[in-house]
Amino acid sequence: MAGFISGLVSKVRSTMSRRGPSREADDDEAGAGPAKDGQGTEIEVDGEPGLTRCLVPPLASEQWACQPPMPSAESHLLPHRLSWRGADKEHPRPTPRSGHVAILVGDSYIYTYGGYDTPDALFKEMWRFHILSETWEKVDMRGRIPHTTCSQSAVAVGPNRIIVFGGTAVPFGEINSNELTEFTVADGTWRALGRLNDGEPAPMRRFGQAMVCDGHAIWVVGGTDGHEFYADVWKFDLEMLSWEWCHPGVVGDDDPFVPQGRYRHETVLYGTDILVIGGGWPNVHAGQVLDEIYSFSTVTHQWKLVQCKPANTGFPLARRSHTCTIAGSTIFLLGGANSLNAPFPSGEVWALETSDWQWRQLPTEWPVPSYFHTTVATRDGRLYTFGGVNAVLEEPGMSERHNRVCCFNALRGVPSLLELATQSVATYFGHRGSVLTELGVPRHLLARIIP
DSSP states (O other), X not given: OHHHHHHHHHHHHHXXXXXXXXXXXXXXXXXXXXXXXXXXXXXXXXXXXXXXXXXXXXXXXXOEEEESOOGGGTTSOOXXXXXXXXXXXXXXXXXXXXXXXXXXXXXXXXXXXXXBSSTTOBOOOEEEEETTTTEEEEEOOEESOOSOOBSXXXXXXXXXXXXXXXXXXXXXXXXXXXXXXXXXXXTTEEEEOSOOOTTSOOOOSBBSOEEEEOSSEEEEEEEESSSOEEEEEEEEETXXXXXXXXXXSOOBTTBOOOOOOOBSOEEEEEXXXXXXXXXXXXXXXXTOBOSEEEEEETTTOOEEEEEOBOBTTBOOBOOBSOEEEEEXXXXXXXXXXXXXXXXXTTOEEEEEETTTTEEEEEEEEOSSOOXXXXXXXXXXXXXXXXXXXXXXXXXXXXXXXXXXXXXXXOSOSOOOHHHHHHHHHHHXXXXXXXXXXXXTOOHHHHHHHOO
16 A cells, blocks of 8 residues: 555656646746745645645644635644635535534545524535535435424434434424434435334434434433423434433432533543533523533443543633534534623633543634534544534624634644545545546545545
């Protein structure tokens, strides 16, 4: 493999040196050219204002790439090229939204379903974002399409299945769901999963719950019907296609560490434990912090309390409608709403090390502080955020939403030569399949490079 990659890199350089007029030539005519970031890393600046291309990803980087580019990030070297090619009229992209779900499927695509902008704009639609080409595509759907498109939960099962549970629609809290629906990526078909017959156990209708998948079962924790807040735990067996009520969410003598009922919390699967971080309930107040998290064992079906260690700056404040995503052994916390139902204005980024439960506040700021957004981690440790509420307007009940994609290089370290070569080939030849075939790019890499 190393010999193939070395040869591929040589071919790419040779082909680039021979190619004729191109976008890069046009950029040179426009006055753009190579630049240095002050540390010897060469970059190019495209002719489009404010758009930066990184030819060699910097090492140990904790920088953001945000599309469309924001002024606060223009002076930063991006961890890799992330240009929003769907921003012009020739290529569609999702409209601003919040309350949607997003799921990594395989290594190539992030799928997003649902969301909300106004009472007249509930998005009963699926989009997918191709990671290497940074392009959006609307996905054709058929079958039993979920009608509750807000605050549902979703997981990927294998390379071809997305499973969505629950959710709500306008009026929020009055139209709720407890349906489990499966989307097949290969043919775009939705179908009901499992049974909701009388007499068989199943979760109550709810939204704002959290959900994880361990490969054999789906676990649902908490949520609300708009009036009651739950801390119960349900398990859906993917082989038997049936529900099991694993914990009622009530404190008992043999299980004293049951969390308070909540919604829009986050869950992370850590080994055989489900970690619950944050969330909202009626009496949450501004002074609370995330100094402890709850952990539910999928083996013993019992809760325990995990005490966290503060960062130099203290603990992150309590919040809801945030995201927690694990990359390697680190949980990254982004965004959320505070007790005033507004996004945290600083764009702070927090990391929780699972080795010693130590919080760290990272020396970077998320360019678009939001809540009701989504965050997805790729296998090489990049975090992609999309959409969300980024401002609360003065008019009662009105909020501002966005449709930006931001990428954060979460894991420190040197990318593999294969990953660097794949990104470089995708950057310069992703739209030219015949050239890639001539270069001898393997078929499994073609599937990642070409949308």
